Amino acid sequence: MDISSEFLSDLLIGVARAQNALIDAIDRANPGFRNTHAVPILNVAANMRAGDPRTIDLPSRILLRLQGRVAIDPVAVKADIERLSAATPVAGTPAGAKAAAAALDDLNFNVKL
Numbered sequence: 001m002d003i004s005s006e007f008l009s010d011l012l013i014g015v016a017r018a019q020n021a022l023i024d025a026i027d028r029a030n031p032g033f034r035n036t037h038a039v040p041i042l043n044v045a046a047n048m049r050a051g052d053p054r055t056i057d058l059p060s061r062i063l064l065r066l067q068g069r070v071a072i073d074p075v076a077v078k079a080d081i082e083r084l085s086a087a088t089p090v091a092g093t094p095a096g097a098k099a100a101a102a103a104l105d106d107l108n109f110n111v112k113l
Helices: 005-029 033-045 054-067 073-085 094-105
Strands: none
Touching: 005 033, 005 054, 005 073, 033 054, 054 073
């Protein structure tokens, strides 16, 4: 089964909206929860201090974007998914094996006297 970047971005946005609904419900029951507890924890989970976000940071970053007033852009999420999937070859695939072999080609363990 092949999953397109557009389908994956829509799926991640949908999951983030469901999680945002829970945060909204908790914030209504306990005012201030969003800004006091949820957003600081999401900043840590989204690894916002990193200049180059990783794939595991993307779902948290999407949920963090939903905490603001700006609407989330599915095209931007799709671009992030494509950028992240193109940057890292998966181990166990031919592209990943070639990348690992290329990284090992530069190693030199000869002892210099």
